[in-house]
Amino acid sequence: MALRVDMTLAQYNRIEKAHASPLLDTLVRVADAIGVPLSLLVREEFRPGTGSADRPGR
Numbered sequence: 815m816a817l818r819v820d821m822t823l824a825q826y827n828r829i830e831k832a833h834a835s836p837l838l839d840t841l842v843r844v845a846d847a848i849g850v851p852l853s854l855l856v857r858e859e860f861r862p863g864t865g866s867a868d869r870p871g872r
Contacts, residue, residue, distance in 0.1 A: 818843075841855060
């Protein structure tokens with residue numbers, strides 16, 4: 815995947831392990847590489863009754 819999105823394996827691993835946040839253009843390249851719309855890649859699940867998205871770890 816790192817090669818498909820034109821980044822080093824170390825950079826990709828840091829993002830995958832949540833040690834770094836990807837830039838928007840990186841997210842676009844990842845979405846393109848796996849063949850999904852960006853909106854699906856970054857989609858958050860809605861929690862009924864809360865009016866907010868489910869954000870694990872927060």
